[in-house]
Amino acid sequence: MDRSSEKELERIARLSGLTLSAEEKDILFADLSRIVPYMERISELDTSGAEDAPEDTDNEAHFREDTEKAPSLASEILDQAPQAKDGMFNVPRIV
């Protein structure tokens, strides 16, 4: 968190799909102003020579048979949708 910028918090909240109340903003700004500098200490570490990507030494890719399986859970999964219609998820108007 840019320590001086509440705008940064608002921007991250927007990217996160969250709306923060004034009270939440105050609390989160205070929390993150302490948490973020602690996390940013990581930048002082010399990581030259270390790999970028996670090193998965012994986790090999697994393959499964390319066979057709019945989509047996489709209706149960659709039952969990807040709104469904004609076998589809129902959403507010998009365009």
Added chain:
Amino acid sequence: MDRKEIFTLTATELAQKIREQKVTSEEVVHAVFENIDEHECNIHAYLDFWKEESLKKARKIDETIANRGVLEDLSDLPLLGVPVAVKDNLLLSGKKTTCGSKMLQEFVAPYSATCVEKLEKAGAIIIGKTNMDEFGMGASTEHSFYGATRNPKDPTRVPGGSSGGSAAAVAYGGAFAALGTDTGGSIRQPAAFCGLVGLRPTYGSVSRHGLTAFASSMDAAGPITRSTRDAAALFNIVIGPDEKDQTSVSTPKVDLEKMESYDLCGKRIAIPKQLFSEETKENNEAMSRAVEFCRENGALVEKIDMPILDYAIAIYYILSSAEASANLSRYDGIRYGYRASGAEDITELYRKTRTEGFGKEVKRRILLGNYVLSSEHFNDCYRQAERARNMLKKAFDEAFSKYDLLLCPTAPGEAPLLGEIDKDPLSTYIADLCTVPASLAGLPAVSLPFAATEKALPVGIQFIGPRFGEQEILGAARFLEKGGQKR
């Protein structure tokens, strides 16, 4: 067999007694629900439990045994008729899975998690779902939308978290054993605070299919039990590769006889100095006693320097929050879970749903995650933390080339009072120091109770092993359990 006697047995011993008709599964389930009736209103370990359904299952098991006589082969059904609890982020088909969140208040699982299915196939009766910090984010089980769980050892204190409900249920006899999940310590720390054994298995040894994702590169399901033997028994049941989880791998079972005859003599044990502060009195006592015990029994115990561990908390909170912010983007009010009302377009629907559906701690982690993933900070934070994580893994590899085991406290002290933790989130994060290193490196670690504080609160110590080193860490833990506990 009376209620008291039932609870002197391990889960597998109990299954044997049920099989031999020395006790019925119905009596056992009754005994567990008597404890639930007595303690649940005060402790609030469960979000849901099913007494009649569980008794019905128990009676069916008893009838099968009565009709077929004593079944010789125990290996297929090692938990026959034993009541077990499951954390509420593990799916159980047909039952609600809320993850302690308003977001999933009405969500009913359409299938079961692989590890839960395996428990049921082993004969266990899943009697209920336990309380947890929302989506596993927290260390006290106070961050549950459904209210806090209290510690049965002292109800003014937290049980730890995020698997605090599982630990509390086992601690008061509301289940014989439980499954928890551990991303940064959520099995081991509540086990330590409630005086139990908690095993975080090697990453990939237990399928994550049906475990609601928090930080996918670290999430692991594992047992919380009253003994190391139960932890090993449950571990043997839930492990194994699963085509529904690409990171799951074939893992050797723990040989229970070898575990029983394990000897510390000649073992090399290291204590990373970054994970043990002699200033904390409770830990000092537990660790001093553990070290003394190991040395008396012929082990070499040395302090080692692992400077990268000074960054473990930063690495963990950067990576776990980044993964959480991505994983939790699925909660948008469209496919399942909570949907806010009154939104005029889809963007507003997403925003209102997430704003109303998530709690305070989850929002904090999502914001932190999206901060470190945003283009301005990606290289300095996220990528740097990935590199540092690889350095940490190498530091562990190096340690295990010289030592059989690592030993450290599970938590910095005893269970905090209710309400104490929430005052300062950064200090709470820093308190995860002893548990996050094994999580980041994908290593197995077991916490066992090894001392009580002056207030008679349990304190845990932890053995960390190399990948697939469950035999070693559980052997050592069993050795200490047999000989070193203050009873």
